[in-house]
Amino acid sequence: MSTYILVITLVGLAALAMAWVPALLKRTFISYPIVFLLAGVGIYLLPVELPIPDPMWQEDYVVHLTELSVIISLMGTGLKIRRKVSWRNWQVPLRLVSITMLLCIGGLALLGWGVLGMSAAAAILLGAVLAPTDPVLAEQVQVGPPHEKEEDEVRFSLTAEAGLNDGMAFPFTWLAVVIAIAAEATDSEWLSGWLLRDLLYRIAAGILIGFLIGRGLAYLIFRLPRISSFPKAQEGFLALSATLVVYGITEMAHGYGFIAVFVAAITISSWEPEHEYHTEMHDFVSQVEHILMVMLLMVFGGSLVFGLLDNLTWQGAAVGLVFLFLIRPLAGLIGMLGISMPLQEKLGISFFGIRGIGSFFYLSFALDKVTFVEGDQLWSVVSFIVLVSIVLHGVTASRSMRYLDYQRKRYNGNGAQTTAPKSNTLRA
Numbered sequence: 001m002s003t004y005i006l007v008i009t010l011v012g013l014a015a016l017a018m019a020w021v022p023a024l025l026k027r028t029f030i031s032y033p034i035v036f037l038l039a040g041v042g043i044y045l046l047p048v049e050l051p052i053p054d055p056m057w058q059e060d061y062v063v064h065l066t067e068l069s070v071i072i073s074l075m076g077t078g079l080k081i082r083r084k085v086s087w088r089n090w091q092v093p094l095r096l097v098s099i100t101m102l103l104c105i106g107g108l109a110l111l112g113w114g115v116l117g118m119s120a121a122a123a124i125l126l127g128a129v130l131a132p133t134d135p136v137l138a139e140q141v142q143v144g145p146p147h148e149k150e151e152d153e154v155r156f157s158l159t160a161e162a163g164l165n166d167g168m169a170f171p172f173t174w175l176a177v178v179i180a181i182a183a184e185a186t187d188s189e190w191l192s193g194w195l196l197r198d199l200l201y202r203i204a205a206g207i208l209i210g211f212l213i214g215r216g217l218a219y220l221i222f223r224l225p226r227i228s229s230f231p232k233a234q235e236g237f238l239a240l241s242a243t244l245v246v247y248g249i250t251e252m253a254h255g256y257g258f259i260a261v262f263v264a265a266i267t268i269s270s271w272e273p274e275h276e277y278h279t280e281m282h283d284f285v286s287q288v289e290h291i292l293m294v295m296l297l298m299v300f301g302g303s304l305v306f307g308l309l310d311n312l313t314w315q316g317a318a319v320g321l322v323f324l325f326l327i328r329p330l331a332g333l334i335g336m337l338g339i340s341m342p343l344q345e346k347l348g349i350s351f352f353g354i355r356g357i358g359s360f361f362y363l364s365f366a367l368d369k370v371t372f373v374e375g376d377q378l379w380s381v382v383s384f385i386v387l388v389s390i391v392l393h394g395v396t397a398s399r400s401m402r403y404l405d406y407q408r409k410r411y412n413g414n415g416a417q418t419t420a421p422k423s424n425t426l427r428a
Helices: 004-018 032-045 059-078 090-114 120-130 154-169 168-185 189-228 236-250 257-269 277-305 316-333 343-351 357-369 375-413
Strands: none
Touching: 004 032, 004 120, 032 059, 032 277, 032 375, 059 154, 059 236, 059 257, 059 277, 059 357, 090 120, 090 154, 090 257, 090 316, 120 168, 120 257, 120 375, 154 168, 154 189, 154 236, 154 257, 154 343, 168 277, 189 236, 189 257, 236 277, 236 343, 257 375, 277 357, 277 375, 316 375, 343 375, 357 375
């Protein structure tokens, strides 16, 4: 039997299962990423000839697969956010991608250096790749598609955080790369180069290009057909095309494409937010995202079978558990100090910092740029944390969100306002 035919059949079956599995699991405590991860493990345990995923993933193809998955997810994430951008409306996610993310990077870097014995560059890389929450695997704790109007504070904050911090982690990934290169070349000007190029210019370029292209596309889609004979956009694949265009142009300008895609998406979604075409675009990119996610989860499962965790020590496992159960929750609570919100909602936002495909992208990206002697160890630690996050958050997300929804309705029934979906503002 042809290996190629077998692979495309398995991918087809997995993608076909996506039509029913999420709905079948909706009333259970299990998330569908767990199912497809286990499917990948099971398939690679069968006595059939399949392409063997490298236990320490080959960085070149992993970079591109995870990159494509993340940018498509970022477009879908931005399109379903209905809240207008302002400091008051976005205060929680902006704190999460600044205060909380920096605390997570610092905490993990210290553990990587002090407990795991990593070099400064590798320790910073460990913190950078695991600091951002994942937009691909966090669907259960995010806001729904555009036609679902209500945005509670927990789902909005986690959705916006996942969209923002996948780009904001890039400067710190570059910091690790620059430090590693500087250590080999004894470059004394690495810090100024990183500050000007990787921190300031690339973030600014991503925001500016994403906004300009997003405004231009929104004008073409919604405004121009009304004032002229310009044809109406009717196909959802426009969102996928826009994703690739925004990302490509931004990367050619040496900006952060992740930031640009998300900014373009929320710029488009803010133009005539009630228009049904937003749902059309979101649904299309969501379907593409699900197919890519299924493929990556199954490959991840196969990699676990073939030794991805072989370099995991008990210290590495302990660091991972400390990060998920202590560092991220505490950093989240610290980031939200002073914000008027029920404690249970703050705990929900702090706990559900899901790690996933984005971490694989950042790690493979960095290892593709420069060789880290701790590369195998980094893969094992990062993979362990992602694995635990998929299982831990996957079995707790559904029940936790239902509990928070119940509490919110109960409080609202008593006249207490806990969210602001109609006014789109935070409480003073």
